[in-house]
Amino acid sequence: MLTPVGEGVNRNDCESFYVTEPSIEFRHVEYRIAIRDPRPILSDVSLKIHQGETITLLGRSGSGKTTMLKLINRLRNHTSGDLLVEGLRVKDWNPIQLRRRIGYVIQEVGLFPHLTIQENVSLVPGLEDWLAEDIATRYVEVMQLVGLNAKEYANRFPRELSGGQRQRVGVARALAADPAILLMDEPFGALDPVTRAELQREFLALARKVSKAIVLVTHDVREALLLGTRVVLLDAGRIIAEASPREFLRLDQPVAREFIAASELVLGAAK
Amino acid sequence: MNVWQFVSSHRIDILAATREHLILVLISMGIAVAIGIPIGMTLVSRPYLRSAALAVASVFQTIPSLALFGFLIPLPLIGGIGTRTAIVALVLYALLPILRNTYVGLTGVDPAILEAAEAMGMTEDQILFRVRLPLATSFILAGIRTATVITIGVATIAAAIGAGGLGTFIFRGVAMVSNAVILAGAIPAALLALLADFLLGLLERRLRVA
Numbered sequence: 001m002l003t004p005v006g007e008g009v010n011r012n013d014c015e016s017f018y019v020t021e022p023s024i025e026f027r028h029v030e031y032r033i034a035i036r037d038p039r040p041i042l043s044d045v046s047l048k049i050h051q052g053e054t055i056t057l058l059g060r061s062g063s064g065k066t067t068m069l070k071l072i073n074r075l076r077n078h079t080s081g082d083l084l085v086e087g088l089r090v091k092d093w094n095p096i097q098l099r100r101r102i103g104y105v106i107q108e109v110g111l112f113p114h115l116t117i118q119e120n121v122s123l124v125p126g127l128e129d130w131l132a133e134d135i136a137t138r139y140v141e142v143m144q145l146v147g148l149n150a151k152e153y154a155n156r157f158p159r160e161l162s163g164g165q166r167q168r169v170g171v172a173r174a175l176a177a178d179p180a181i182l183l184m185d186e187p188f189g190a191l192d193p194v195t196r197a198e199l200q201r202e203f204l205a206l207a208r209k210v211s212k213a214i215v216l217v218t219h220d221v222r223e224a225l226l227l228g229t230r231v232v233l234l235d236a237g238r239i240i241a242e243a244s245p246r247e248f249l250r251l252d253q254p255v256a257r258e259f260i261a262a263s264e265l266v267l268g269a270a271k
Numbered sequence: 272m273n274v275w276q277f278v279s280s281h282r283i284d285i286l287a288a289t290r291e292h293l294i295l296v297l298i299s300m301g302i303a304v305a306i307g308i309p310i311g312m313t314l315v316s317r318p319y320l321r322s323a324a325l326a327v328a329s330v331f332q333t334i335p336s337l338a339l340f341g342f343l344i345p346l347p348l349i350g351g352i353g354t355r356t357a358i359v360a361l362v363l364y365a366l367l368p369i370l371r372n373t374y375v376g377l378t379g380v381d382p383a384i385l386e387a388a389e390a391m392g393m394t395e396d397q398i399l400f401r402v403r404l405p406l407a408t409s410f411i412l413a414g415i416r417t418a419t420v421i422t423i424g425v426a427t428i429a430a431a432i433g434a435g436g437l438g439t440f441i442f443r444g445v446a447m448v449s450n451a452v453i454l455a456g457a458i459p460a461a462l463l464a465l466l467a468d469f470l471l472g473l474l475e476r477r478l479r480v481a
Contacts, residue, residue, distance in 0.1 A: 073390055075386070075390060096392045097392070098392075099392035100391070100392035102390075104387070104390035106383060106386065108381075110383040110386060110388075111387075112384060112387075112388075113384070113406065113480050114405045114480045123391060124392065127391070127392065127393065127397070183390075
């Protein structure tokens with residue numbers, strides 16, 4: 001399905017840049033825990049996310065960023081509005097099929113402690129009934145992608161790995177079935193600053209290479225600006241700003257200014 | 272007559288009673304495991320049944336063992352005097368620790384791991400069998416261990432309703448006012464319990480997933 005690009009469409013309009021349909025589209029999405037709950041967790045969220053983009057969702061704790069991720073792979077079901085993945089309403093997707101097409105990386109990684117690294121990474125291709133040799137090839141591929149030696153780690157268990165290595169395996173596992181979409185919830189949050197910077201650099205290279213629609217949640221403004229092709233700022237369940245990293249620094253939005261000021265404060269104090 | 276004289280003169284009887292005791296325990300534990308673990312697994316996706324199931328199992332365990340035998344004797348089919356009644360009572364006793372540990376082990380898995388499993392597109396059954404169950408193994412084993420020790424103990428009382436086993440010597444010794452005869456049943460029963468506890472503890476530690 002193509003969006004017509006032609007007369008009457010402003011070339012500078014950011015929408016017309018993409019000729020294909022968005023991978024993920026939020027249309028006035030609302031989410032409440034209980035139907036009668038007066039305060040929705042998310043309200044009137046509209047956002048289009050295309051393949052090749054990395055959207056960073058920035059916001060304070062409780063702003064609804066993690067919930068936005070969970071609506072995409074139906075770990076939660078939105079209460080009103082429309083949410084489309086690859087052009088199909090998430091409600092019309094079989095949730096199991098939907099989730100297998102979406103890679104998901106969380107801060108605690110969630111590697112299975114009773115499975116080896118190879119078994120962890122190969123799990124989804126296995127569930128999808130890939131041929132054994134394809135699974136084995138794919139394991140080597142994704143481990144290479146995250147900078148780990150496939151052979152060396154194959155028979156090791158998650159507890160034998162460092163935090164940074166585990167996080168890499170988490171990313172490899174999320175990429176294993178070659179999903180079109182990658183959701184990452186504070187993937188580098190639990191790491192020491194040096195490892196985090198290292199993984200952020202690797203992430204940028206990886207994101208360029210794999211060309212997926214990536215949504216990454218963070219509360220760290222510098223991480224959001226560094227990793228995102230577009231930064232979406234959430235506050236109390238609403239999108240209050242959406243900008244490229246460059247534009248974001250110049251935003252006049254008070255919450256955005258607060259975030260920038262807070263990060264400058266840290267740098268300023270060190271000087 | 273001291274214990275050793277009695278033991279050496281009744282070696283064959285004591286060995287036979289020990290074997291009887293072990294068979295009683297093994298059959299009862301086998302049935303209790305076959306019932307308890309599946310029920311525990313069923314409860315994971317039906318939390319509303321949890322309190323009811325655990326309450327029923329607790330009731331059986333709260334009833335004093337001799338009283339439970341007493342209740343069962345008048346019942347048709349499962350009751351009467353003999354091994355069958357004893358097995359029914361022992362199963363009811365062993366059920367609670369197995370059921371409770373299975374449930375707690377299966378539901379106590381790290382939420383981050385469960386969320387990852389769900390987000391990867393595993394079905395509920397896949398999560399149960401491939402994530403929860405392997406991670407709960409040492410928990411379930413701990414329940415089996417507790418249940419085994421209890422069963423070995425309660426099985427000595429089963430002799431009172433004619434189920435045989437090492438309790439036979441204890442009851443006979445009490446009736447004869449003979450310490451030697453009592454100890455000839457009590458010592459092997461105690462050793463059996465300690466041995467089972469030790470071996471199952473060993474297995475439990477080996478199967479633990481850090």
